[in-house]
Amino acid sequence: xxxxxxxxxxxxxxxxxxxxxxxxxxxxxxxxxxxxxxxxxxxxxxxxxxxxxxxxxxxxxxxxxxxxxxxxxxxxxxxxxxxxxxxxxxxxxxxxxxxxxxxxxxxxxxxxxxxxxxxxxxxxxxxxxxxxxxxxxxxxxxxxxxxxxxxxxxxxxxxxxxxxxxxxxxxxxxxxxxxxxxxxxxxxxxxxxxx
Amino acid sequence: xxxxxxxxxxxxxxxxxxxxxxxxxxxxxxxxxxxxxxxxxxxxxxxxxxxxxxxxxxxxxxxxxxxxxxxxxxxxxxxxxxxxxxxxxxxxxxxxxxxxxxxxxxxxxxxxxxxxxxxxxxxxxxxxxxxxxxxxxxxxxxxxxxxxxxxxxxxxxxxxxxxxxxxxxxxxxxxxxxxxxxxxxxxxxxxxxxxxxxxxxxxxxxxxxxxxxxxxxxxxxxxxxxxxxxxxxxxxxxxxxxxxxxxxxxxxxxxxxxxxxxxxxxxxxxxxxxxxxxxxxxxxxxxxxxxxxxxxxxxxxxxxxxxxxxxxxxxxxxxxxxxxxxxxxxxxxxxxxxxxxxxxxxxxxxxxxxxxxxxxxxxxxxxxxxxxxxxxxxxxxxxxxxxxxxxxxxxxxxxxxxxxxxxxxxxxxxxxxxxxxxxxxxxxxxxxxxxxxxxxxxxxxxxxxxxxxxxxxxxxxxxxxxxxxxxxxxxxxxxxxxxxxxxxxxxxxxxxxxxxxxxxxxxxxxx
Numbered sequence: 001x002x003x004x005x006x007x008x009x010x011x012x013x014x015x016x017x018x019x020x021x022x023x024x025x026x027x028x029x030x031x032x033x034x035x036x037x038x039x040x041x042x043x044x045x046x047x048x049x050x051x052x053x054x055x056x057x058x059x060x061x062x063x064x065x066x067x068x069x070x071x072x073x074x075x076x077x078x079x080x081x082x083x084x085x086x087x088x089x090x091x092x093x094x095x096x097x098x099x100x101x102x103x104x105x106x107x108x109x110x111x112x113x114x115x116x117x118x119x120x121x122x123x124x125x126x127x128x129x130x131x132x133x134x135x136x137x138x139x140x141x142x143x144x145x146x147x148x149x150x151x152x153x154x155x156x157x158x159x160x161x162x163x164x165x166x167x168x169x170x171x172x173x174x175x176x177x178x179x180x181x182x183x184x185x186x187x188x189x190x191x192x193x194x195x
Numbered sequence: 196x197x198x199x200x201x202x203x204x205x206x207x208x209x210x211x212x213x214x215x216x217x218x219x220x221x222x223x224x225x226x227x228x229x230x231x232x233x234x235x236x237x238x239x240x241x242x243x244x245x246x247x248x249x250x251x252x253x254x255x256x257x258x259x260x261x262x263x264x265x266x267x268x269x270x271x272x273x274x275x276x277x278x279x280x281x282x283x284x285x286x287x288x289x290x291x292x293x294x295x296x297x298x299x300x301x302x303x304x305x306x307x308x309x310x311x312x313x314x315x316x317x318x319x320x321x322x323x324x325x326x327x328x329x330x331x332x333x334x335x336x337x338x339x340x341x342x343x344x345x346x347x348x349x350x351x352x353x354x355x356x357x358x359x360x361x362x363x364x365x366x367x368x369x370x371x372x373x374x375x376x377x378x379x380x381x382x383x384x385x386x387x388x389x390x391x392x393x394x395x396x397x398x399x400x401x402x403x404x405x406x407x408x409x410x411x412x413x414x415x416x417x418x419x420x421x422x423x424x425x426x427x428x429x430x431x432x433x434x435x436x437x438x439x440x441x442x443x444x445x446x447x448x449x450x451x452x453x454x455x456x457x458x459x460x461x462x463x464x465x466x467x468x469x470x471x472x473x474x475x476x477x478x479x480x481x482x483x484x485x486x487x488x489x490x491x492x493x494x495x496x497x498x499x500x501x502x503x504x505x506x507x508x509x510x511x512x513x514x515x516x517x518x519x520x521x522x523x524x525x526x527x528x529x530x531x532x533x534x535x536x537x538x539x540x541x542x543x544x545x546x547x548x549x550x551x552x553x554x555x556x557x558x559x560x561x562x563x564x565x566x567x568x569x570x571x572x573x574x575x576x577x578x579x580x581x582x583x584x585x586x587x588x589x590x591x592x593x594x595x596x597x598x599x600x601x602x603x604x605x606x607x608x609x610x611x612x613x614x615x616x617x618x619x620x621x622x623x624x625x626x627x628x629x630x631x632x633x634x635x636x637x638x639x640x641x642x643x644x645x646x647x648x649x650x651x652x653x654x655x656x657x658x659x660x661x662x663x664x665x666x667x668x669x670x671x672x673x674x675x676x677x678x679x680x681x682x683x684x685x686x687x688x689x690x691x692x693x694x695x696x697x698x699x700x701x702x703x704x705x706x
Contacts, residue, residue, distance in 0.1 A: 012329065046326035046483065066690035067486035072224075072515065074492040076263050081330045081472060150696055188337045188464070188564050 007057040014064045017089035018100035022123040025154035052087040059168040085167045092122045095132040117170045118147040126153040139190045207566040213501045213523045215510045220523035227525045228640045231511045232256040234532030236265030237478045238654040244484035248687045254490040259497045262506035269300040269473025279633045292630045294595030300473030305585035305602035307467035310458035323480045336467035337564025342571040358561035385416040395450035412445040430572040437580045472592045508650045530652045533640040544638035547607040548659045555599045557628035576619040580606040583661045584620040606659045642669045646676045
């Protein structure tokens, strides 16, 4: 089959952050380019996918929303498992959510993969007139913890594509594609196979 | 998330208090649910997921543990040690001997999935397999072995105790030292019969297998003096844990062998698949199914009691870690792991399941694959129940490189001690290869037999069988009690269908 010479990468990205900071809205803006704060659009889907074209390669994201399990800190380990990148979201108009973001970054650095790329997203930048989290404070925190920081508005779309573009650029392109269920490899060379 | 849940289910702010049977309590979560599920074991998470995804029920799931899985959890070394030592921190030496904490996902119960079994069907129907595919994936189990006390008899020598790989294909069967040539020919004609059954209820010759016992069916194919073949077929292939099946309808035997055949066809080396990173991947994945439909999960929440109104359950009292006092939520149905229920609600214990989790530096003697199941048939060692040993390693992402997780289990027969019950299996481990051993004895409880009058369903506990078929029979039974539907008829709308239904519902709500 003739195909372009562009390399294709699959990456799992998880979203983290306190309830109500706009995680689902960010995903919807990026995947569907819509903003609908009231509708649960992830019904029945384990994750959403979206593709980004970089200069020389194509990156396909599998984007995992928390499905509300962050509300009582009851996210399952499988949620982080195999994630090459995480987007930790807080609301620029909610100082408590910034403290929450710091806790999520901590948790990721403890339980996530060792080379996971962490993006810190200050969301709701359209409400900057009532901003509670200072830009420099967030930048300084991101620098200290090895994350990168961007401000976004899922409502106006500002910064959203840029956020995922940055993630796509920063994830090491050596990462293996996600595992598939039909790979029933036993790990024994004589019997290993992929069906 | 919170906003989305609120949009589809009433007020954004839950009430400040909940009143049950005249008493007022602070509100737990949203305060009102259709079902409250106690425990995050596999059965509880499957049922919670099915109720939310197929029936659009509002579900609250509580567990006092900090991790998912209940009895099906797969803790790391620290958590494993704490669970078996009253919360004590593990000694440093444990990590020096075994390696990094994060490399370990040690199952508390040894079970594998039949590749074409009932759990796989529900995973596919609910599309939960897609989330497992994307995070962990399934591994095929490398081989099934059977213990024989006289291995190689008549071939090399008088025979010696040891394990031999169960043949997985007809050609392996014809070269297996487990069977003589005469036995192979008998087995072959028996398997031709089983293959010819279009349904497990009816033989190709028209025999009504619901009215024939397994013992009677064997008599048609196997010499009456041959004790080995029924053991080989009933315990090695049909995976029955005791000989009770012999006097039950042969349809059960035929169904079990057909499942073995179909599963082995899929995996080739054994009938089993295993979710990488441990069994707790399964309840975790079903919890997500429930959560994406609005189900609420609260770990680190101690269940304090059931609340009743007029003899029927009306809610649950529970205390989250972050709360200063117990809180309550209403629900007219409670589904609970037997361990969450007061003794009188668990039913009678059917016996004890004993398990020994061994973290070792070498595989069991005779095992040549990177993952395995070993069956010690009861008759080989003078017992009524088989002993099983599962072995997993670094390839299945459950332990550090060069280490193995070997779990022996059986139904206790009053031998006095756990080691005595499991001795034939534990003897397969070189003594100095066992770095750490964790023993447990758990009473076996059946799930609620009939629809309970107070609407508190017990999911029971987990038996000693090596796969999830009996677990799924419990799930099917409970689902049928709760909804009147069979698992066969159960289905979940696709995301597109669900979205269309949600849009229609929103439209009619607006109107």
